Amino acid sequence: MITPKEVLKNFYGYDSFRGQQEAIIQSILKKQDTIVLMPTGGGKSVCYQIPAMVNEGLTLVISPLIALMKDQVDALNGIGIAAAYLNSSQSTSEQRFVSEEIKSGKLKLLYVAPERLFGGVFPLTETLKTTPISLVAIDEAHCVSQWGHDFRPDYLMIGRLRQELPSVPFAALTATADKQTRADIADKLGLKNPKWFISSFDRPNITYRIVPKRNSFDKLLGFLEYHHKNSGIIYCLSRKNVEDMADRLQAAGLSALPYHAGLDRQTRAKHQEKFIKDEVKIMVATIAFGMGIDKSNVRFVVHMNMPQNVEGYYQETGRAGRDGLPSDALLFYSYADVMTLQRMIDTPENPDYSEVMLAKLDKMKHFCQSTTCRRRYLLGYFDEEEKKDCGNCDRCLSKGNKQDMTMPSQMLLSAIVRLKESYGLGYCILVLRGSKSAKVQEDHKALSVYGVGKDKSEDFWKKLGQHLQQEGYLAEAGTQFPTLKLTTTAWEKLKSREKFLLNMEEGALEHQKRSTPY
Numbered sequence: 351m352i353t354p355k356e357v358l359k360n361f362y363g364y365d366s367f368r369g370q371q372e373a374i375i376q377s378i379l380k381k382q383d384t385i386v387l388m389p390t391g392g393g394k395s396v397c398y399q400i401p402a403m404v405n406e407g408l409t410l411v412i413s414p415l416i417a418l419m420k421d422q423v424d425a426l427n428g429i430g431i432a433a434a435y436l437n438s439s440q441s442t443s444e445q446r447f448v449s450e451e452i453k454s455g456k457l458k459l460l461y462v463a464p465e466r467l468f469g470g471v472f473p474l475t476e477t478l479k480t481t482p483i484s485l486v487a488i489d490e491a492h493c494v495s496q497w498g499h500d501f502r503p504d505y506l507m508i509g510r511l512r513q514e515l516p517s518v519p520f521a522a523l524t525a526t527a528d529k530q531t532r533a534d535i536a537d538k539l540g541l542k543n544p545k546w547f548i549s550s551f552d553r554p555n556i557t558y559r560i561v562p563k564r565n566s567f568d569k570l571l572g573f574l575e576y577h578h579k580n581s582g583i584i585y586c587l588s589r590k591n592v593e594d595m596a597d598r599l600q601a602a603g604l605s606a607l608p609y610h611a612g613l614d615r616q617t618r619a620k621h622q623e624k625f626i627k628d629e630v631k632i633m634v635a636t637i638a639f640g641m642g643i644d645k646s647n648v649r650f651v652v653h654m655n656m657p658q659n660v661e662g663y664y665q666e667t668g669r670a671g672r673d674g675l676p677s678d679a680l681l682f683y684s685y686a687d688v689m690t691l692q693r694m695i696d697t698p699e700n701p702d703y704s705e706v707m708l709a710k711l712d713k714m715k716h717f718c719q720s721t722t723c724r725r726r727y728l729l730g731y732f733d734e735e736e737k738k739d740c741g742n743c744d745r746c747l748s749k750g751n752k753q754d755m756t757m758p759s760q761m762l763l764s765a766i767v768r769l770k771e772s773y774g775l776g777y778c779i780l781v782l783r784g785s786k787s788a789k790v791q792e793d794h795k796a797l798s799v800y801g802v803g804k805d806k807s808e809d810f811w812k813k814l815g816q817h818l819q820q821e822g823y824l825a826e827a828g829t830q831f832p833t834l835k836l837t838t839t840a841w842e843k844l845k846s847r848e849k850f851l852l853n854m855e856e857g858a859l860e861h862q863k864r865s866t867p868y
């Protein structure tokens with residue numbers, strides 16, 4: 351018999367298990383009902399695929415995502431694992447073919463949509479009576495719960511399957527489930543004294559940022575400039591928003607394509623493939639995009655609108671940084687979005703469900719508005735207690751010892767404006783410090799800002815310039831040589847007479863560089 355480790359090495363090409371994978375596989379091989387909570391990208395699939403290979407017989411994988419079954423099965427076939435799928439998108443003859451394959455006993459994994467269990471042309475349960483089943487794996491198991499954020503009534507049929515297959519182990523896997531949903535999963539699936547595996551949900555390499563939606567497109571462009579070499583996903587609320595955003599980004603010269611359910615299948619497949627192969631950098635999408643997409647170097651995920659709930663937000667942002675490298679999650683928040691979502695969710699057809707979803711929406715709003723460490727809030731939401739602030743979210747990064755830098759900031763910014771935004775930082779400093787150089791004497795001695803900053807060192811002004819740039823008040827421009835210009839944020843700040851509070855400590859800049867300035 352082949353061992354789990356050998357399957358991992360020979361089929362997947364990995365040398366060692368990650369986190370709790372090995373223990374989960376052992377639990378399943380002992381025929382224990384097992385529940386796995388692991389964040390997106392944690393490596394849930396091998397937890398049931400490896401037992402499928404080790405065991406005699408067929409593993410049934412129940413998945414809600416018909417659109418992804420083909421990809422998943424293709425990937426398995428690609429590494430030499432006999433897998434197939436059955437769903438309503440197939441023709442009768444295709445389904446008959448798979449049915450024959452099941453009977454032949456060659457298949458190791460069969461992916462099915464839950465509605466195919468007891469219905470369809472060939473009710474699966476009939477076929478299964480003659481085929482030994484070694485395991486039933488339920489992917490996206492939170493779909494069985496009304497308390498979850500993605501309830502699918504068809505999932506309730508799995509409970510019936512449990513009764514028909516009393517001695518087969520069931521494994522339920524999900525990336526998102528709050529406390530209420532967890533209890534419900536075990537209950538609704540009829541799991542027997544299940545063994546729980548709850549991995550930490552922390553994704554320490556993701557920097558969470560939530561910013562007000564004012565001037566969101568300008569802010570987005572700044573953010574994308576920082577990420578100009580990187581791949582990322584920008585989520586928009588509607589198909590129309592997706593189209594508009596993709597157009598605007600293309601017009602700005604960026605490598606972006608749209609993805610939403612309104613595009614035909616071929617176009618969707620083409621755009622997705624280009625993104626995966628790094629032929630296009632930015633995928634502008636509705637939340638239909640990303641489920642099950644295995645792209646490890648997604649460096650950023652942007653939400654142009656607030657998601658409906660924390661589970662959704664966490665799942666979507668979780669698509670960034672699967673390779674463990676520093677990545678950004680940026681969300682544009684506005685109260686108007688909260689109201690739009692409220693109207694969308696609050697429907698009279700299903701008042702109980704609306705109530706649950708409205709409560710979830712309220713928590714999402716709370717998350718956006720709260721002034722505490724973003725990561726602590728998120729982990730707390732998933733019942734994981736975190737005692738320390740993370741140091742890698744917008745709230746943590748903007749703490750530290752802020753100083754009032756209003757006066758010198760105003761001086762530097764007005765010097766830049768008086769110099770018609772046509773010079774670099776070095777020259778602006780010469781003017782501010784009243785340089786005697788010939789060029790300054792000739793051209794700019796008469797400016798009101800000439801010499802007003804001579805009581806401070808050149809180093810001080812340089813550092814201030816860098817901080818102002820880092821905080822998004824100054825942007826580099828110019829074609830011949832780099833010049834500085836004020837951003838909209840800077841103009842707004844000057845107009846509103848707000849203070850410039852900056853953390854000027856050594857190291858603050860470095861710390862921020864690692865995440866995103868814009």
Ligand code: ADP
Nearest residue numbers: 364366367368389390391392393394395396644
């Ligand atoms: P999930 O379903 O939890 O989102 P996946 O099962 O898609 O995650 O796994 C995420 C990525 O991690 C995949 O590329 C997978 O091949 C890889 N992976 C899984 N287990 C290991 C392992 N033990 N070592 C290295 N990579 C792994």
Ligand code: ZN
Nearest residue numbers: 723740743746
């Ligand atoms: Zn934090």
